[in-house]
Amino acid sequence: MTKKFYFVLASIFIVMLVGISQGGLTESSEARYAEIGREMALSNDFLHPRMLGIGHYHKPPVTYAITALGYKVFGFNEFGARFFLAVALLLQLLLVYKMGKLWFEDRKTGIFAALIYFTFPIVLASVLNLTTDAYLNTFILSSIYCFLVAKLKKKKGFLYLGYALLGIAFLIKGPVAFLPVALFMICYKISTKEPIKPSKHTVLGILLLLGISASWFIAIVLEKPNLLDHFIEDQIVKRSVDASQFKRSKPFWYYLAFAPLLCLPWTVPFVYVLIAKRKRLTFTPQLKTLGFSCLAILLVFSLFSSKLIFYILPLYPLLALFFAGVYKQVLEHEKNYFLLTYKVGFGILTGMAIELLCIPTFEYKIWFSILALAAIGSYFYWWNFKTKASKSTRLFALSTGATLILLLLYFSFAPQNELLLRSFKPQYAFIEKQRKDTKDYKVIVYDYRLPSAAFYLGDRIVTVTNTNYESLRDTRFERDSSWTQSYIDLRDPNNYERFKSLLKDSTNIIITKDRRPIPDSLEYLTKHFEVEAFGDWRVHY
Template identity: 25%
Template sequence: MIMANNKIAYLKWCLLFGFVLVTYFIPLNGRLLWQPDELRYAEISRELIRSYNWSVPELLDIRYFEKPIFGYWVGAVFQMLFGENNVSVRLGAVFSTLLSGFFVYLSAKMAWKKENIAFNAVFIYLSMLMVFTIGTYNILDPIVTAFITMIIFFFQWGLTTKYFSHKLIAFIFIGIACGLGVLTKGFLVLVLPTLVCSVAAIYFKQFKEIFFFSFVAIFTAFLICLPWAFVIASREPDYWHYFFWVEHVQRFMSNDAQNKSPIWFYIPILLAAVIPWLGYLFASIAHAWRQKGIHLYFLLWLVIPFLFFSITKGKLLTYILPCIAPIAILMAAYIDSAFWQKKVGTVRLNACINIVFGLIATIAIIASPYFPKINVYQIDESNKLWLAAGAFIFWTLVALVSFKPKFWYLAAACTLVLSLSVGHVIPKYIESNNTPQNVIAKYQDKLSKRAVLLTNNVGLGTSLAWVLKRSDITMLHQTGELGYGLKYPDAVNRFYRLDQLTKLLEDNHYRDVAVVVDSSQDTILDALPGNPILIKEGKLVFAFYEGL
């Protein structure tokens, strides 16, 4: 019996390893870097390496104070190890996501002392749509989520252990996670744990004890942040003022907050995020509410951050990624309870949701050429259309198999073909603007030789910098997110208004200058002086000045 159980456990972990390999590693080089996010963070890390300036974040050699430094360090380390390529750029997000999965496993194992619940929790977590999508995308959220998931585990340990030394160690690690989180994305990483841990401490009747140990975490976090905080303050005295007021207060709470969205914004996102396990979501939440105890602990980590981000005015899709780990743990606990009680209704519900989703997506893709308003593919892209449809046909077939309760876990495989093919089904008109690496590389020789290279879009500027391996891209007409950095005296020649363009061209004798903009930028294209050579590629326009 023991050997049989060991064999089953071995096969399960092999299955998980295979899923991670196919979903997280193989597709990394199968799609181009997306602008603005992926290329922005890739370029900042590249410039850290090139400039040997590991303390002040810069983008296109211009001060970039939107985030602290640690996430850029992670990206730089992987670029130094594996080179400047699509794979190395995304490895930081991948390993951060796998680290989150590790702490999901530890939390579930500690909560219920059952190997199958712990395994199912990490299996469900790593196969959720939002997790593997963002977990293979070069942004800072997966790194922050790893630290939040780490806090979930160590605070759980601190709540449940009876030993003083264990509590001390747990809160030291909480402080380490908080400190590194602040160095990655700012003070928000302190707000969420403070809210959740305070409520949990009251619920578990340990508020005085937790309040005492919280000073250990605060002191540890302070020690983690202090060296870089001191260095950046000495080199850039206004960094913390800008970072706190603009990037925290204004972004989330002010009337002109970025990405303002309604309070219900995250509800449909959460429903989509947990696919292909949506059928278990509400049953798991209800089960946790009935069971109370440790179930409620994980429920708090779902509800409080979800409410916090819903209330704030500034919203981005990726903000609720830390909410997904507790959902996965609660789903694993519910599935274990449901199978013990031989309740398989939710298994079939989940399969039906995936079947319907797969069928709708398949029909929509195949029928799209007959509806011009929704059609995203050109006539010569039928191969992409059928590949996309095939991915959802596979999704539907796998969902049909998972309808049988003994095959419930196969729902994770619904997304496999989609993961492998997503980089090959992007329409051309989206590729040229959102993933412009190949288009820029096509004109690399002509662009790299230009003394002056201008663009009006920061995302496009980082794309040019990454492909051409030069950071001296100059902004034209619009400053975008570089507006603050361009106000410094040493950046005076890094931005030109349209009425300054003629003087710039005259100084360069109307040669060795190129302008790259989106084809929709009529204001800029109509204002170009002289007779540049215009080349249109998809949604991009290249204007080359070869002389009068």
């Protein structure tokens, strides 16, 4: 069974590698991380993240550095930007398997947990777009695994490794990295009734953690002391308390309502078992730790006003392990119900695929779509009516196969519907075509910030901000005026003349959005441009 599991992991990794470069970079988060990584790779400056030529200190630099490494190996393209996301998914699946095998002392439970985890929609979403979340989840999960090995196998080296990995997690997204690990360890202590007696190894490990976590912040603050207030007030206090500043404020119940939806259809049979068949369950210390950890993460993150769904991504490896532990106990009695649930889920998937083909807004390669539907139908028919495999094998074949088919459909769908997915690669290709014989031209992005423009068109981008807060840049920490070559702030009337001169140059390109056109007072300067529409965006050339 283990060999088959590793074959499935290899298949998942291959599918990811084949499809990871499909579709252009999407705005705004993915393009932002990709562009900062590109500028880091070009400058070889891994200490100062920069975006569009201006310092960007919203996050520590590890995600950007990983992305920069991808470019160094594979070039400046979508595959280079996203390659390590595929690696992150593979590592997460291996870690979930290893944790399940170690903690439940059962290889099959580890395999169940990994395959359940792979099918969670939120997991796939986190590795299909470049952000900090997949990498943060990988380091948090690896840290928890190391702590478990240190506890259960009495290997002190893993304790130090766990603290070191948690320190790197801090350098991905800051203090939020500590919360899931701390909550898990607290729940572990309570469930196992283990006394809290910090050893010298724990103290030394915490010192190692603090040293790694603080390393970049100390280096950068020593160089630019005014960044200290920025880190504390803007990036910690305001993000946690005043979420309205970042448009991320959500009600307390937000996670409680949406978290179960992000692990469908598994939620349905497990809720049924936990409510209707709870007398058959033995809540071991392992299940108690996992269950309490999941609840603790949900409740604690719900207390923060700033909420994005990926903030609770570290919940889902623990939830997959909890589901696998429950499933192993009720396997003989309730497997028909589990299998029926996934048959229904697979049928819904088929219906959704057919329905999507009928929506005229979407574009498809018709022959690929027909083949995909035939593959879905054949796969479903085989695992339901023909195979003599066990019900557990059928269940996980259906769930894993359905997820792989979803991935393949997405990889086919993405490059054909880039504008719908907020990838503006088609308009950049149009610009390159229009100016293929011109070297010295500028692309003026009016009242929006489009890091993807720089990724695809290079350092010719000039961002012009007027009334849109999203286009504002923080230039407090710049030591020279080189940034003024790529940024114009029209809130300063002195910058109008430079903006006018750019509009008068017919070799330049202007990108606008319908909601924020060029001001009427300057519209006369764009009369000599032709206009090409890309959704609600306009390219003036």
